[in-house]
Amino acid sequence: MAADWSTIESLPQTPLLDLFANDPNRLASLSLDVAGIHFDWSKTHLTPEAVAAFVELAKAKGLAAKRDALFGGEVVNVTEGRAVEHTAERGEGNPESVATARASHARMRALIDAIEAEALGPIRHVLHIGIGGSALGPDLLVDALGRDTDRYDVAIVSNVDGVALEEVFKRFDPAATLLVVASKTFTTTETMLNATSALQWMTENGVEDPYGRVIALTANPDKAVEWGVDETRILSFAESVGGRYSLWSTIGFPAALGLGWDAFEELLEGAAEMDRHFRLTDLAQNAPALAAFADLYYTQVRHAETRAPFAYDERLRLLPSYLQQLEMESNGKGVTVDGEAVGRPTAAITWGGVGTDAQHAVFQLLHQGTHLVPVEFIAVIEPGDVLSDDHHRQLLLNAFAQGAALMKGKKVDDPARSYSGDRPSSTILLDTLDPRTLGALIAFYEHRVFVNGVLLGINSFDQFGVELGKEMAKAADQGGQEFDPSTEDLIQRAFGA
Numbered sequence: 125m126a127a128d129w130s131t132i133e134s135l136p137q138t139p140l141l142d143l144f145a146n147d148p149n150r151l152a153s154l155s156l157d158v159a160g161i162h163f164d165w166s167k168t169h170l171t172p173e174a175v176a177a178f179v180e181l182a183k184a185k186g187l188a189a190k191r192d193a194l195f196g197g198e199v200v201n202v203t204e205g206r207a208v209e210h211t212a213e214r215g216e217g218n219p220e221s222v223a224t225a226r227a228s229h230a231r232m233r234a235l236i237d238a239i240e241a242e243a244l245g246p247i248r249h250v251l252h253i254g255i256g257g258s259a260l261g262p263d264l265l266v267d268a269l270g271r272d273t274d275r276y277d278v279a280i281v282s283n284v285d286g287v288a289l290e291e292v293f294k295r296f297d298p299a300a301t302l303l304v305v306a307s308k309t310f311t312t313t314e315t316m317l318n319a320t321s322a323l324q325w326m327t328e329n330g331v332e333d334p335y336g337r338v339i340a341l342t343a344n345p346d347k348a349v350e351w352g353v354d355e356t357r358i359l360s361f362a363e364s365v366g367g368r369y370s371l372w373s374t375i376g377f378p379a380a381l382g383l384g385w386d387a388f389e390e391l392l393e394g395a396a397e398m399d400r401h402f403r404l405t406d407l408a409q410n411a412p413a414l415a416a417f418a419d420l421y422y423t424q425v426r427h428a429e430t431r432a433p434f435a436y437d438e439r440l441r442l443l444p445s446y447l448q449q450l451e452m453e454s455n456g457k458g459v460t461v462d463g464e465a466v467g468r469p470t471a472a473i474t475w476g477g478v479g480t481d482a483q484h485a486v487f488q489l490l491h492q493g494t495h496l497v498p499v500e501f502i503a504v505i506e507p508g509d510v511l512s513d514d515h516h517r518q519l520l521l522n523a524f525a526q527g528a529a530l531m532k533g534k535k536v537d538d539p540a541r542s543y544s545g546d547r548p549s550s551t552i553l554l555d556t557l558d559p560r561t562l563g564a565l566i567a568f569y570e571h572r573v574f575v576n577g578v579l580l581g582i583n584s585f586d587q588f589g590v591e592l593g594k595e596m597a598k599a600a601d602q603g604g605q606e607f608d609p610s611t612e613d614l615i616q617r618a619f620g621a
């Protein structure tokens with residue numbers, strides 16, 4: 125089979141219900157189970173033939189070699205001349221990098237033991253300050269897994285809007301607060317300003333040695349020292365761990381402290397299990413690869429501009445925003461690794477929400493709107509609540525029924541009340557939501573992003589697109605630079621002459 129996009133573009137476009145009718149084996153061939161997670165792509169337009177064509181394309185794009193290079197610690201982030209080693213944090217990768225990660229985890233564990241033993245005083249509150257990858261991952265973990273623990277009260281603050289910090293100041297006791305400053309670069313404006321204000325709040329409220337209560341999580345320890353953090357409380361991680369891939373590193377500290385060390389280790393083990401699946405399984409049976417094939421089918425062949433994950437589980441309510449950074453910052457690119465224009469759409473816009481809430485708000489567009497939106501349902505079989513079974517039963521049945529309705533549609537005489545159907549969805553069903561399964565789920569998404577990037581020929585691991593806005597904000601702050609009339613007017617209105 126020719127291994128290019130045209131093969132995939134010329135595949136027959138058969139409606140979903142016909143695909144089921146024509147192939148009694150469809151469900152079995154388009155679903156699989158890995159690491160306590162069931163994946164079902166049978167309600168997408170993928171077919172065994174489409175998968176075979178994508179496997180050929182992946183071969184032509186050198187996916188296997190690129191995957192080996194990723195796990196081998198080679199420089200795959202070419203524009204920044206760096207290896208990409210988040211998998212080493214969970215024990216999978218170049219042995220030297222794995223050893224470095226283990227050593228940094230050991231230091232993190234020792235510090236957590238010391239905090240638990242009250243070496244830094246009677247800590248009850250943990251104020252974690254970071255933004256982007258230094259906040260979204262920890263926030264997801266703590267929110268998803270920390271509901272039933274009373275170990276520590278963890279707050280994650282990212283926004284430079286002082287309102288975000290003030291909310292936490294109102295409920296935290298400064299005398300019992302640990303301040304965690306998380307920044308890979310230790311230069312991010314928002315984080316450094318928030319950290320300074322938090323230190324000031326501690327000082328103003330009588331904490332004698334506020335610096336003694338600061339933990340820094342960073343790949344730039346020198347900057348943390350310069351900022352005043354004692355070396356014994358700097359938990360560094362490797363430069364080769366990207367910001368949006370960093371929750372496995374010491375950036376996961378608030379999760380490890382808030383959930384306990386065993387939970388953090390289980391998270392890493394679950395991710396490692398997905399790593400091994402991704403590294404060792406045939407692409408036709410490989411969960412991250414199949415998910416990426418479905419993504420690419422819709423962006424390239426059906427011209428879908430967005431994709432929408434809906435978490436049918438309150439505990440996973442932060443998953444869509446976590447995925448927005450992971451997917452859009454990684455694959456929202458316009459040039460290939462060789463600097464050429466990609467010439468085809470790259471990442472879909474990731475949006476989504478929480479079920480069942482979203483059904484009563486945005487699902488109208490999914491069922492009858494004019495955009496094709498591949499939907500992803502994420503649900504958990506074991507309930508997170510102890511109320512009557514009705515709650516969880518309603519939650520799951522709604523998720524399943526939505527997928528069925530999108531596919532089946534409904535034709536009636538009144539066009540306003542008709543549903544076209546043939547709208548795709550995939551389902552990700554976790555046995556339970558524990559650290560291990562969540563680790564595997566997040567690693568699945570990471571590798572899916574990687575496969576998308578390789579097939580598109582782009583570098584998923586840089587993010588130069590965020591720089592220009594930062595530069596211009598800095599210039600505006602420093603003054604002396606002339607902007608366009610609109611921007612000048614806005615500055616004038618907000619701050620006067």
Ligand SMILES: O=P(O)(O)OC[C@H]1O[C@H](O)[C@H](O)[C@@H](O)[C@@H]1O
Nearest residue numbers: 256257258307308309312367590
């Ligand atoms: O961890 P930091 O160095 O503070 O960076 C925080 C975040 O800001 C940057 O602008 C990037 O877009 C993100 O990828 C990064 O996670």
